[in-house]
Amino acid sequence: xxxxxxxxxxxxxxxxxxxTFDTGHMGVAPLVAELLxxxxxxxxxxxxxxxxxxxxxxxxxxxxxxxxxxxAEGHDFGSHTWEHDTWLEDLPPVNGEARFKVRTQAGxxxxxxxxxxxxxxxxxxxxxxxxxxxxxxxxxxxIFRAPAGRSSPALLAVAKACGFSHVGWSAAGFLxxxxxxxxxxxEQLLARALRDIRPGDILMAHLGIWQRQDAWAPAVLEPLxxxxxxxxxxxxxxxxxxxxxQLMRGVGAGPSDKNAVRKx
Numbered sequence: 001x002x003x004x005x006x007x008x009x010x011x012x013x014x015x016x017x018x019x020t021f022d023t024g025h026m027g028v029a030p031l032v033a034e035l036l037x038x039x040x041x042x043x044x045x046x047x048x049x050x051x052x053x054x055x056x057x058x059x060x061x062x063x064x065x066x067x068x069x070x071x072a073e074g075h076d077f078g079s080h081t082w083e084h085d086t087w088l089e090d091l092p093p094v095n096g097e098a099r100f101k102v103r104t105q106a107g108x109x110x111x112x113x114x115x116x117x118x119x120x121x122x123x124x125x126x127x128x129x130x131x132x133x134x135x136x137x138x139x140x141x142x143i144f145r146a147p148a149g150r151s152s153p154a155l156l157a158v159a160k161a162c163g164f165s166h167v168g169w170s171a172a173g174f175l176x177x178x179x180x181x182x183x184x185x186x187e188q189l190l191a192r193a194l195r196d197i198r199p200g201d202i203l204m205a206h207l208g209i210w211q212r213q214d215a216w217a218p219a220v221l222e223p224l225x226x227x228x229x230x231x232x233x234x235x236x237x238x239x240x241x242x243x244x245x246q247l248m249r250g251v252g253a254g255p256s257d258k259n260a261v262r263k264x
Contacts, residue, residue, distance in 0.1 A: 015199030016236035024208035041235030078143035122162035172196035177216035
């Protein structure tokens with residue numbers, strides 16, 4: 001990674017990791033925001049329309065101030081599909097148009113199996129970007145994360161055609177906050193992360209997981225941020241990652257710059 005990119009987020013001698021969060025039940029979202037400020041960490045958030053603990057949704061009006069504040073702090077943002085559609089398999093094309101079978105499920109909502117055309121999948125990528133622009137006055141970056149990280153070459157080609165490049169995570173960057181607590185206690189997840197994470201890794205967690213009994217944040221998140229900083233690492237947004245820097249250059253603007261709002 002070019003040193004000039006690192007220098008934007010890191011002091012001399014530090015090496016970046018790229019902390020990312022997918023939306024979740026939002027119960028820990030205020031705490032996550034506090035910890036990012038405390039440890040001078042920039043992150044990247046992937047947005048979907050998901051149910052929250054207080055019966056609202058992640059991108060409704062009650063959460064708009066939270067997203068505006070994060071945008072003002074200089075974090076990055078991408079799509080996580082509107083309905084949290086997890087790819088299951090490619091289906092035979094119809095009239096030359098790709099089609100996919102997906103599992104649609106977010107949080108505590110019941111699971112649905114659906115078939116989506118390429119146009120429908122693309123629309124599901126664009127809706128979080130449109131909602132983000134409405135909430136913040138900023139453009140979302142042209143990146144997305146497929147739920148569960150599941151995709152296919154055909155799906156990635158459809159996403160690219162409608163303006164989105166996929167972001168996965170590093171093997172050591174799977175932080176395990178969605179795993180069952182009885183088999184993967186917080187102490188084990190923290191020890192593994194501190195042992196295995198290396199500079200340049202993309203890390204992945206959520207803004208709250210319904211099924212985990214013992215909350216991952218702050219029990220793991222705060223000592224992880226502290227421990228990685230003590231190892232000389234810092235936390236950079238994906239626009240400073242060499243794979244995404246050119247793609248994301250110039251995206252986003254201050255909340256007062258209303259002319260900067262763009263929709264995919």
